Amino acid sequence: MKKTFDLSSLMQSKVTWAVIAELLILLVCFAIRPDFFSISYQPSTGMLYGSLIDIVNRSAEITIIAMGMTLVIALGGTDLSVGALVAVAGAIALKFLRWDVLQYHPPGDYTVCSYALVLGVPLVVCALMGLFNGFLVAKGGIQPIIATLILMVCGRGVAQILTDGKQFTTGYTPFRVIGQGSFLYLPMPIIITLVVVLAVALFTRRTAFGAFVESVGVNPSASRLSGIKAGTVILIVFALTGLLSGIAGLIYSSRIMSNDSNNAGLNFEMDAILAVVIGGTNMAGGRFSLAGTVVGSLIIRTIVTFVYYFGIVAEATMAFKALIIAVVIVLQSEPVREYFAKRARARARLNGGAAA
Amino acid sequence: MSELLEMRGITMQFPGVKALDGVDFTLRAGEIHSLLGENGAGKSTLIKCLTGVNRMDAGTIRLDGEEIRPASPQQAIALGISTVFQEVNLCPNLTVAENIFVGRQPMKHGQIDWKTINRRAAELMARFHLDIDVTRPLSYYSTAIQQMTSIARAVDIQAKVLILDEPTSSLDENEVQLLFNVMRELREQGLGIIFITHFLDQIYAVSDRMTILRNGHLVGTWGVSELSKVELVTKMVGKDMDVIFNLKRADVPGDAPYMLKAEHIGDTEHIRDISVSLKKGELVGFAGLLGSGRTETAEMLFGASRATKGSITLDGEDVTLRQPFDAIRAQIAFCPEDRKRDGIIGDLSIRENIMLAVQSRQGFMHPMSRQEQTELANQYIRVLGIATPDCEKKAGELSGGNQQKVILARWMATQPKVLILDEPTRGIDIGAKAEIQRLMLEMCGGGVSVIFISSELDEIIRCSNRVVVMRDREKVAEVDGEGCTQQDILKIIAEGAA
Numbered sequence: 010m011k012k013t014f015d016l017s018s019l020m021q022s023k024v025t026w027a028v029i030a031e032l033l034i035l036l037v038c039f040a041i042r043p044d045f046f047s048i049s050y051q052p053s054t055g056m057l058y059g060s061l062i063d064i065v066n067r068s069a070e071i072t073i074i075a076m077g078m079t080l081v082i083a084l085g086g087t088d089l090s091v092g093a094l095v096a097v098a099g100a101i102a103l104k105f106l107r108w109d110v111l112q113y114h115p116p117g118d119y120t121v122c123s124y125a126l127v128l129g130v131p132l133v134v135c136a137l138m139g140l141f142n143g144f145l146v147a148k149g150g151i152q153p154i155i156a157t158l159i160l161m162v163c164g165r166g167v168a169q170i171l172t173d174g175k176q177f178t179t180g181y182t183p184f185r186v187i188g189q190g191s192f193l194y195l196p197m198p199i200i201i202t203l204v205v206v207l208a209v210a211l212f213t214r215r216t217a218f219g220a221f222v223e224s225v226g227v228n229p230s231a232s233r234l235s236g237i238k239a240g241t242v243i244l245i246v247f248a249l250t251g252l253l254s255g256i257a258g259l260i261y262s263s264r265i266m267s268n269d270s271n272n273a274g275l276n277f278e279m280d281a282i283l284a285v286v287i288g289g290t291n292m293a294g295g296r297f298s299l300a301g302t303v304v305g306s307l308i309i310r311t312i313v314t315f316v317y318y319f320g321i322v323a324e325a326t327m328a329f330k331a332l333i334i335a336v337v338i339v340l341q342s343e344p345v346r347e348y349f350a351k352r353a354r355a356r357a358r359l360n361g362g363a364a365a
Numbered sequence: 366m367s368e369l370l371e372m373r374g375i376t377m378q379f380p381g382v383k384a385l386d387g388v389d390f391t392l393r394a395g396e397i398h399s400l401l402g403e404n405g406a407g408k409s410t411l412i413k414c415l416t417g418v419n420r421m422d423a424g425t426i427r428l429d430g431e432e433i434r435p436a437s438p439q440q441a442i443a444l445g446i447s448t449v450f451q452e453v454n455l456c457p458n459l460t461v462a463e464n465i466f467v468g469r470q471p472m473k474h475g476q477i478d479w480k481t482i483n484r485r486a487a488e489l490m491a492r493f494h495l496d497i498d499v500t501r502p503l504s505y506y507s508t509a510i511q512q513m514t515s516i517a518r519a520v521d522i523q524a525k526v527l528i529l530d531e532p533t534s535s536l537d538e539n540e541v542q543l544l545f546n547v548m549r550e551l552r553e554q555g556l557g558i559i560f561i562t563h564f565l566d567q568i569y570a571v572s573d574r575m576t577i578l579r580n581g582h583l584v585g586t587w588g589v590s591e592l593s594k595v596e597l598v599t600k601m602v603g604k605d606m607d608v609i610f611n612l613k614r615a616d617v618p619g620d621a622p623y624m625l626k627a628e629h630i631g632d633t634e635h636i637r638d639i640s641v642s643l644k645k646g647e648l649v650g651f652a653g654l655l656g657s658g659r660t661e662t663a664e665m666l667f668g669a670s671r672a673t674k675g676s677i678t679l680d681g682e683d684v685t686l687r688q689p690f691d692a693i694r695a696q697i698a699f700c701p702e703d704r705k706r707d708g709i710i711g712d713l714s715i716r717e718n719i720m721l722a723v724q725s726r727q728g729f730m731h732p733m734s735r736q737e738q739t740e741l742a743n744q745y746i747r748v749l750g751i752a753t754p755d756c757e758k759k760a761g762e763l764s765g766g767n768q769q770k771v772i773l774a775r776w777m778a779t780q781p782k783v784l785i786l787d788e789p790t791r792g793i794d795i796g797a798k799a800e801i802q803r804l805m806l807e808m809c810g811g812g813v814s815v816i817f818i819s820s821e822l823d824e825i826i827r828c829s830n831r832v833v834v835m836r837d838r839e840k841v842a843e844v845d846g847e848g849c850t851q852q853d854i855l856k857i858i859a860e861g862a863a
Binding site: 216217221223224227233234235236238296 | 707729
C-alpha cells in the first residue's frame with residue numbers, strides 16, 4: 010500500500026494543533042524580539058544559554074510529572090498529589106543534606122548520610138506514596154481524584170513534619186549538579202527529562218503496557234474479562250507517577266538548594282493535567298500521546314517565559330496564561346478540528362480533480 | 366383502514382453508498398407493521414429519516430395526509446412520531462416517574478408537581494399491567510421494566526406512530542409476552558406501530574403486515590399470513606438459507622475424553638450448586654430464562670466471579686480460577702453477554718481488540734510486535750469475514766455482528782480448549798447469526814468444547830449435543846439435543862425437572 014500524506018487526518022490530530030500553537034507563540038516572541046531565538050555558549054559554565062534552552066530547562070519538572078499524569082489520565086483518572094510529592098521529595102533530600110542545624114560545620118559540602126540515600130530515599134518514598142494512591146484506587150475502588158486528594162492535602166504536612174517546619178539549605182556540590190549542572194552543553198534537567206521521556210515511551214510503547222492502559226481506560230470491565238489485571242496496571246501507573254514526582258522534586262530543590270514545604274511543586278498538578286490535555290489526551294481516558302504531553306508542557310512554559318521576557322505585569326501573568334490556554338483548547342475542540350479537516354479534504358479533492 | 370403514514374420514494378445518499386433507494390413504506394392506524402432486513406439493509410436509515418435524525422435526499426413523507434419534513438427528533442416527537450430504541454435511552458439514576466416526565470414536568474405554583482407526576486406515572490404503568498413503585502430509581506428495575514418505561518414515555522407524548530427498534534433483544538420470554546400485550550392494546554387504541562426485530566417468531570406472533578428491505582431497496586410488503594418463514598428469510602437475505610437450516614451438530618465420539626468438569630460449584634449469592642461436564646469437541650447449550658443462573662454459571666467457569674465451593678477440572682487437571690486471567694491461562698475463553706459493556710473496547714482498533722487476550726496471557730513484558738498483531742488480526746478478519754477496510758478501524762464503529770466476530774476472534778486467537786459463548790447471536794441479523802453458529806460448530810469439529818448460552822431455544826436445540834436447563838439458579842435437567850423439542854424444554858423451565 011502506498012503511504013500518502015494525509016492532510017485531513019493530520020488536521021484532525023490534537024497534537025498537530027498543539028505544535029501549531031507552540032510555533033505561533035514562538036513566532037510572536039520572535040516578531041517582538043528577534044534575538045529571542047539566539048543561543049550562546051558560556052565557556053565558564055560549559056552550558057548553552059538562550060530563551061529556548063531556558064524554556065525547555067524550566068519545563069523539566071512539569072514534563073517529567075506529566076509523563077506519569079498522561080498514563081493516569083489515560084486510565085480515566087487524575088492524580089492531584091503530584092505537587093505535594095514534589096515537596097516531600099525535597100524535604101527528605103534536604104533532611105539528609107542539612108548543614109545549618111549542625112552548628113560546628115561550616116556551610117559547604119556535607120551530608121548526614123551517603124549520597125545514594127539522599128537521592129534514593131526520596132524516590133522510594135514518593136513511589137510508595139504513589140503506590141498508596143494506586144492501592145486506594147485499585148483495591149478500594151475510590152475515584153482517583155478523591156484518593157489522591159488525601160496525599161495532596163497531607164503530603165505537605167508530612168514534608169513539614171519531616172523538616173520540623175524549617176527550611177534547610179545546602180551547599181553540597183553533587184546535589185547542585187541535578188538542577189544546575191550541565192551535560193553535553195545542556196542544562197542537566199533537560200538531560201534528565203530526555204531520559205525520563207524516553208524511558209516512559211519505551212516502557213509503554215515497546216511493551217504492551219501502553220495498550221493495556223488504553224484498554225482499561227476505555228473499558229475496564231471488558232479489559233478485565235480479556236485477562237488484563239487492571240489492578241496491577243493501576244498500581245504501576247500510580248507508583249510510576251509518584252516516582253516521577255520524586256524526580257521532579259529533586260530537580261526543583263536542587264535548583265534552589267533548599268526545601269520549601271509550602272511552595273515547592275505548588276499547582277504542579279494543575280500544570281501537569283493541563284499539559285496532558287493540551288497534548289491531546291482525553292480526560293475521559295483511552296488513547297494517550299506522550300509526545301503531545303511534551304508539547305503541552307512546553308506551551309505552558311513558553312507562555313510563562315513570554316510573560317517574564319516581555320515584562321508583562323506580574324499580576325496579569327495568570328490571566329494571560331489562561332487566555333492563551335483557552336485559545337489553544339478551543340483550537341483543539343472537535344468542531345474546530347472538524348472544520349479544518351473538512352476544508353483540507355475539500356482542497357485535496359480540488360487538487361485531485363485538477364490533476365486528473 | 367386509512368393510511369396513517371405514507372413514505373414515498375425515500376432516497377438517502379451517504380458518501381459512497383446509497384443507503385436508501387426509492388423506498389416506499391406505509392403504515393395504517395391500528396396496525397403493527399414489522400420492518401425487516403439484514404443489518405445494513407436500510408431499516409435504521411429509514412427510521413432515521415422518519416424521525417428527523419437524517420435528512421433524506423429525495424422522497425415525501427405524509428402523516429395523516431399532510432406532508433411533513435421533520436428536521437430533528439424533537440420535531441418528529443412534536444408531530445406524534447415516538448421512538449423506543451434498542452438500548453434504553455433513559456437516565457438510570459432518575460426515578461421511573463421522572464424518566465417518563467423529564468423535560469415536560471407538570472407545574473403547579475411555579476414548582477414541579479411531584480404528586481401529579483407520580484400519580485400519572487403509576488397510572489401509565491398500570492395500563493401495562495405493571496404495579497411498581499414509580500418513585501424508585503430506574504436502575505432498580507429489570508431491563509424489561511426499563512423498556513416499558515421508555516414505551517410509556519413515548520406513548521404519553523400523544524404519539525400517533527410508535528417505532529420500536531429491537532425492543533425485545535434483552536427481554537426474556539415472559540417479558541416479551543408482556544410487551545406484546547402492551548403493543549396489542551396500543552394497536553386497539555389506533556396507534557400505528559413500526560416493529561423492528563431480528564426474531565422471526567415474534568414477527569409472526571404480533572404483527573399484521575411486514576415490509577422487507579434489502580441493500581437499501583424495497584423488496585415488498587406482505588401480510589403475515591402471505592409469507593412463510595423460509596420465504597421471508599430468503600427474501601431478506603436474497604439467497605437460499607439452506608445453510609441455516611442445515612447446520613449439523615458436532616460429532617462427538619462416545620469415548621471422547623472430558624475436557625471440563627465442574628463439580629458442585631457455587632457461591633452464596635448467585636449459584637447454589639451446579640455440576641457441568643463437557644467432552645472434547647462437544648457443544649452444550651444452556652437454556653433458561655434471564656436470571657436463571659446461566660450467565661452466573663458461565664462467569665464462574667471463567668473466574669469472572671469466584672466459586673466458593675466445588676472443584677473445576679480442565680483436561681484432567683484441577684484448576685483454581687480466581688480471576689479471568691487464570692481462566693485464560695488455562696485456555697478457557699468467554700464471550701460475555703453484554704457486548705458493549707464487557708466485550709468490545711470501542712476506542713481501540715480491531716487489531717488491538719483481537720490481540721488483547723493473547724497479549725494479556727503473555728503479560729505486557731512480552732509484547733507481540735506490531736507485525737505479529739497485524740498478521741493475527743488480518744488472519745481472523747479473513748477467516749471470520751469481518752467487514753472492514755483494514756484492521757486499524759475503531760472496533761466501536763463496526764456493526765453489531767462484526768463486533769461479535771471481533772470478540773470471537775480475540776478468543777479464537779488464544780486457541781481455547783473451552784469456549785463459553787453467552788448470547789453470541791443476540792441483536793445481530795440472521796445472516797451473521799447463521800455464520801456465528803457455523804463457526805461455533807466448526808470449532809467443535811476442531812476439538813474445542815463449547816458452552817452456548819442463548820435465549821432462543823430453537824438455536825440451542827439446533828446446535829447442542831446436550832442441553833442444560835436452568836431455573837432459579839439451579840440446574841434442573843440435562844437433555845439430549847438430538848430429538849428434543851422446544852416444548853420439552855419450555856415445559857421443564859415452567860414446571861421444573863420431570
